[in-house]
Amino acid sequence: MSVISLKDIFKIYNVGGEEVRALDGVDLIIGENEYLAIMGPSGSGKSTLMNMIGCLDTPSSGIYEFEGEMVHEMDDNQLASIRNRKIGFVFQTFNLLPKATAQHNVEIPLIYGNVKRSKRQSMAIAALESVGLGDRMHHKPNELSGGQRQRVAIARALVNNPSIILADEPTGNLDSKSGQEIMAIFDSLYQAGNTIILVTHEDNIAKHANRTIRLLDGKIKEDISKLS
Amino acid sequence: MFSLFFENLYISVSSVLANKMRSLLTALGVVIGILAVTLMGTLISGLDRSFEKSMEFLGKDVVYIRKFEWFGSKEWWEIRNRPNIDVKHAEVLRNRSQFAQYVAPVSDWQTSIKRGDKDINGVRITGTTDEYAMISTAEIDIGRFFSNSESHSGARVAVIGKDIKDALFEDESSIGKKLKVGNYIFRVIGEVEKQGKFLGMFSLDKQIIIPLGTHERLFTRRGWTGINVKVNEADLGDATEELTAMMRQLRHVRPTQDDNFALNRQDPFKDQYSMIKLAIGGTGLFITILSLVVGGIGIANIMFVTVKERTREIGTRKALGATPKMILTQFLMESVIICLFGGLLGLGLAWGGSLIINQYFPSDMPMGLALVSLGLSMVVGVISGLAPSYKAAKLDPIDALRYE
Ligand SMILES: Nc1ncnc2c1ncn2[C@@H]1O[C@H](COP(=O)(O)OP(=O)(O)OP(=O)(O)O)[C@@H](O)[C@H]1O
Numbered sequence: 056m057s058v059i060s061l062k063d064i065f066k067i068y069n070v071g072g073e074e075v076r077a078l079d080g081v082d083l084i085i086g087e088n089e090y091l092a093i094m095g096p097s098g099s100g101k102s103t104l105m106n107m108i109g110c111l112d113t114p115s116s117g118i119y120e121f122e123g124e125m126v127h128e129m130d131d132n133q134l135a136s137i138r139n140r141k142i143g144f145v146f147q148t149f150n151l152l153p154k155a156t157a158q159h160n161v162e163i164p165l166i167y168g169n170v171k172r173s174k175r176q177s178m179a180i181a182a183l184e185s186v187g188l189g190d191r192m193h194h195k196p197n198e199l200s201g202g203q204r205q206r207v208a209i210a211r212a213l214v215n216n217p218s219i220i221l222a223d224e225p226t227g228n229l230d231s232k233s234g235q236e237i238m239a240i241f242d243s244l245y246q247a248g249n250t251i252i253l254v255t256h257e258d259n260i261a262k263h264a265n266r267t268i269r270l271l272d273g274k275i276k277e278d279i280s281k282l283s
Numbered sequence: 284m285f286s287l288f289f290e291n292l293y294i295s296v297s298s299v300l301a302n303k304m305r306s307l308l309t310a311l312g313v314v315i316g317i318l319a320v321t322l323m324g325t326l327i328s329g330l331d332r333s334f335e336k337s338m339e340f341l342g343k344d345v346v347y348i349r350k351f352e353w354f355g356s357k358e359w360w361e362i363r364n365r366p367n368i369d370v371k372h373a374e375v376l377r378n379r380s381q382f383a384q385y386v387a388p389v390s391d392w393q394t395s396i397k398r399g400d401k402d403i404n405g406v407r408i409t410g411t412t413d414e415y416a417m418i419s420t421a422e423i424d425i426g427r428f429f430s431n432s433e434s435h436s437g438a439r440v441a442v443i444g445k446d447i448k449d450a451l452f453e454d455e456s457s458i459g460k461k462l463k464v465g466n467y468i469f470r471v472i473g474e475v476e477k478q479g480k481f482l483g484m485f486s487l488d489k490q491i492i493i494p495l496g497t498h499e500r501l502f503t504r505r506g507w508t509g510i511n512v513k514v515n516e517a518d519l520g521d522a523t524e525e526l527t528a529m530m531r532q533l534r535h536v537r538p539t540q541d542d543n544f545a546l547n548r549q550d551p552f553k554d555q556y557s558m559i560k561l562a563i564g565g566t567g568l569f570i571t572i573l574s575l576v577v578g579g580i581g582i583a584n585i586m587f588v589t590v591k592e593r594t595r596e597i598g599t600r601k602a603l604g605a606t607p608k609m610i611l612t613q614f615l616m617e618s619v620i621i622c623l624f625g626g627l628l629g630l631g632l633a634w635g636g637s638l639i640i641n642q643y644f645p646s647d648m649p650m651g652l653a654l655v656s657l658g659l660s661m662v663v664g665v666i667s668g669l670a671p672s673y674k675a676a677k678l679d680p681i682d683a684l685r686y687e
């Protein structure tokens with residue numbers, strides 16, 4: 056069953072009278088429990104596609120269906136709601152709230168989802184334990200290493216049991232050892248049945264995935280699934 | 284939505300605490316505004332209280348017949364040749380007026396009073412009759428007032444105010460003791476209860492009351508004379524008309540001439556006082572509005588800076604599912620918290636200020652006004668936070684996330 060279905064998606068920017076086609080007619084179907092890597096040269100539209108899938112952005116034209124819901128017709132409030140309930144984001148630059156503890160950072164999506172305090176806390180603790188940070192609950196981001204920060208971000212992304220987890224170059228700001236640790240977490244999340252989509256430049260990151268698409272100038276040039 | 288409220292409260296308070304100095308400077312306008320409005324309220328409440336007491340002294344139902352108006356727009360040259368009030372007319376008014384309940388002639392003079400080696404200067408000596416006690420709102424709390432027969436005799440008896448008792452007798456009893464008024468020896472027969480100051484200006488307790496007969500004999504005709512007439516409050520208008528007509532006749536004022544005397548009542552004090560109150564209130568309100576407006580602009584400015592500084596945070600929150608409305612309330616709350624914090628600070632300072640005002644005349648900070656001013660500071664918070672919060676709410680999540 057497909058979670059995401061993109062049909063003939065265009066994203067067109069107008070820069071100084073010139074048309075920039077960040078996405079130029081993309082068709083893409085992603086099923087449940089897929090592990091997808093998006094690759095391609097800089098400026099090829101990877102982040103744009105990622106933002107589109109993550110409901111942060113809406114297409115200039117085309118049809119986007121997420122679990123049967125028509126995302127391309129949604130207003131800001133509906134988009135916020137679907138992001139909150141169905142999507143977990145992991146950013147290259149972590150994007151944690153600097154003044155909040157690890158636990159509080161993980162609770163943020165639950166606060167916006169109106170989850171009660173006691174339930175929220177136990178969910179956040181469970182998520183942090185699942186990424187191996189059970190002993191760093193009350194640390195603030197500046198008291199954590201880069202790898203640990205990214206693990207907090209992953210805990211935050213998976214705390215509300217989203218349908219998909221999106222990661223835009225999640226290891227881009229990490230040394231290779233921390234990067235491998237992060238990828239191990241994604242692998243185990245995939246094993247546990249999650250759907251994971253990540254953007255990367257690096258082949259040895261992409262090889263963790265079981266499907267890889269390559270973008271060029273806003274178009275999908277290659278779509279390869281590993282035989283498992 | 285409860286958890287979101289606490290999250291917003293938490294964010295706001297920690298952001299205010301993280302930038303203590305900045306928050307303080309930002310809130311300064313609100314602090315001054317709230318300080319001004321509550322201090323003004325305190326001042327007016329104190330003035331009200333002291334004014335009420337002073338008006339009580341004058342009485343609502345007493346007409347004071349005097350040579351001059353207490354308040355008037357007449358030129359000095361028009362009125363300076365008016366003859367003095369003849370205290371003998373008091374008797375005539377009492378006999379003829381159908382409204383007068385009590386009539387007391389008064390004749391005032393100032394001198395010093397001695398007892399042994401103690402003395403007190405600038406005491407008002409009032410010569411009057413026994414009916415004065417019926418007209419005055421102040422009670423005799425020790426001893427007695429002089430009688431009708433003593434009133435017109437030359438009896439050397441005196442009823443003293445508390446200032447005189449305190450200065451000359453201290454803790455001793457004054458009744459039956461002797462004291463010297465000018466060069467004459469008097470015997471104290473009573474004390475008037477403590478009255479305090481009249482409009483905060485002069486003490487009503489620095490007075491000694493003696494029989495009119497004695498006053499006329501010893502202090503000749505120097506000083507001020509007048510007639511105090513007590514009427515029924517409901518008859519005040521009619522009584523004034525009647526007394527005016529009688530006084531005109533007694534003083535031989537021709538029909539074409541203006542009155543050459545005045546019938547004073549407490550009302551013009553009230554008019555005068557309302558004007559003063561209006562002036563204080565107006566000034567206070569002006570300062571308040573000015574500082575709240577300036578303060579509000581400052582807060583709006585700082586909130587724009589805050590929104591800019593936290594653009595990435597806003598992007599992140601939106602990615603995690605915050606709706607525009609949630610972001611709006613987050614920043615509105617922050618601006619309200621800054622203002623509320625300023626308002627509380629202003630109230631604290633005003634409370635300190637009211638303690639100081641209290642040293643000069645009894646007053647208290649009106650609680651209602653304190654609550655209203657807290658509400659006002661929140662309104663300032665909402666208004667000045669509106670534009671920056673709206674800007675934050677409308678930020679595009681991708682632009683916000685990409686913001687360096
Ligand atoms: N807001 C925008 N306004 C105009 N053009 C934009 C905007 N956002 C993206 N683009 C353009 O769209 C194209 C795709 O950008 P995108 O960020 O998706 O690339 P990318 O594949 O993620 O590159 P990188 O690997 O460098 O992150 C680029 O040519 C970019 O200049």
Ligand SMILES: [Mg+2]
Nearest residue numbers: 101102103223
């Ligand atoms: Mg990119």
